Amino acid sequence: MGWDEELNDRKKAILRSIVDDYIHTAQPVGSRTISRKHELALSSATIRNEMADLEDLGYIAQPHTSSGRVPSDKGYRFYVDNLVQVQELATEEMQHIRTAMDERIGELDDLVRRAATLISAITGYTTLAMTPQAEEAPIRSIQIVPVGTQRVLVIVVTSAGTVNSRVVRLDRELSDEGIHRLSAFLGQRLEGKPVSEVTIRLMMEVEQVLGLADGIVLPVVEGVRECMRRIGHSEIMLDGMMNLFNFPEFNDLLKAREIMDLLREEDVLSAMLHTVGKRTNMEVRIGSENHLGPMRDLSLVTAGYGDGERHYGAIGVIGPTRMAYSRVIASIDYVRKLLDREMLRIVRD
């Protein structure tokens, strides 16, 4: 970054104008367009000169000779890092989010799901969210509650606040005493152990030691393991995927397909959110910075959430590179704050 890379104030102002304009028209922006809005009192010719410079420096590009300019990834990057001014959400928007998050949601997954829905509703983009991953959290309690004569509900609670339950069908009836015994044994054997350590081997052992008829223990053990699996492997959810269709850049059916196919692969999404790492600060990845072919025209804004100490998961917004960064950042930031707060409440319990 030599002195030649430096942008003077006028160039910055022009770049900002271009990005702002392009963000909401999706049309290449020409010199006249900018000179018309009298913010910076310059003729189109002058702006043209500056734009030529900006193009040389790689901040903007021309889709074809003699069309307006379009921000390049580098342009967006500069915009996000230096030019964007994040303004707070409107009070009524904040109000709306707050009341929606304040409903007594006791389950972490539901809470995160709610957060994702809110974000995609406010921003109009697609939101993806990673449910809390409590792989290392110790198991706090395991309970078995009868529902009907041949079915039981298996409940696993971790000390990270995660609750997961599952109805299991047994092959045979189970007495209250049997349930009690099974429940107690499982508790004694597993409570305190981190979820990740509940291996198949351990579960097998449980199965062997207990004298209960098969066709009961097996299903229950399977149920517990399924709960563990769900707790350990964080689920990725998408909300508002259809929002992408609102943007002209996806009018191309093929491109749209490509994106949708990408977003349906859990592991890809997971990878995208995981790289957020343990930091909880906001991260913006623009277009090619995502290192994924189909993401070339998409940006991803992510933020981690947690209880202040530990990082639990992350939420993110996907939209065209020309997304309204200011608004997206503000929205994520606000929702994340509330999410952290609720998280803390639940975990503290």
Next chain:
Amino acid sequence: MGWDEELNDRKKAILRSIVDDYIHTAQPVGSRTISRKHELALSSATIRNEMADLEDLGYIAQPHTSSGRVPSDKGYRFYVDNLVQVQELATEEMQHIRTAMDERIGELDDLVRRAATLISAITGYTTLAMTPQAEEAPIRSIQIVPVGTQRVLVIVVTSAGTVNSRVVRLDRELSDEGIHRLSAFLGQRLEGKPVSEVTIRLMMEVEQVLGLADGIVLPVVEGVRECMRRIGHSEIMLDGMMNLFNFPEFNDLLKAREIMDLLREEDVLSAMLHTVGKRTNMEVRIGSENHLGPMRDLSLVTAGYGDGERHYGAIGVIGPTRMAYSRVIASIDYVRKLLDREMLRIVRD
């Protein structure tokens, strides 16, 4: 239906040819195409004559003068009622479905969800499914299980086998004894009553009578009501919506949007599935028979499921009118049978 509406065997054969062909090419089919596949050894001219007749009778239509013919809704209707030959699924397909449905799924909703996923995977269309609606089912038990000091899991079980649970956050700690008391009271007051009768009033009453500190009863009551709500109002779920994009008839972005917007309205879907009524037999609604603008080019094949006596819900497949009816019908029928069987098992419990 006079004698003039009657189709002779040759016309039927030709109609079948047209429909079959159109179903898998999506191109208007011309007389030569049909005469080329030597099934019925006729010249294209003869076929043209017959096609002219079929068109007069309204079974096929020309998108424009001098293009091939396309089946009309009436044509599909005749095809479905008289010509389609439903063949069983391949053994390995049946095997696959069976193993997938045989996993010990204890919760009705999960079971139905699984069924939907299977169907859309096999057929390549979009599946929608209504989870069992147990509005009239009496409540079998209500249980409250502590998870953490300030959170409880509320569990509602109906005698129709539905289990619904929800984690609730309390404002204050609740002793084991308190939990016991609350649980017992709720049970005594609500068990045996049909879900639909658990009105707000009744819940209020529960709240008043119990002497427990507020900030505890209120959340729990809300939790119970939420469970009731979920049990009473059957949820509609969609699987494989993206499959629709595989068909050339939805290459038009606008049409695709229209459909997607339609399919996102729960009440529309609900209405579509509800009209299946109490019959459990298969029903096919073709194009305009759906009485919904955007469904003009879509067909819906539905079937109810239940425990043999009572009708619980329905599953259905949505696809272009030129859908592979034979395969769809076979798939739904098979999956439905397994669903009924599992249903019976669970309910009998």
Next chain:
DNA sequence: GTTAGCACTCGACGCGAATGAGTGCTAACA
């Protein structure tokens, strides 16, 4: 350093000719 003016570029749009798949009709044939 800024601006007016001008020639130039190139995508978008509309028009008309060529193409070809498929038809309806007529006349010949079995």
Next chain:
DNA sequence: TGTTAGCACTCATTCGCGTCGAGTGCTAAC
């Protein structure tokens, strides 16, 4: 009387071509 070959006709699709206009780069004047 039913079937078929032949032929004129129709019409969606495709492609080339000229026009239009937004926007540029460059030059010369301020």
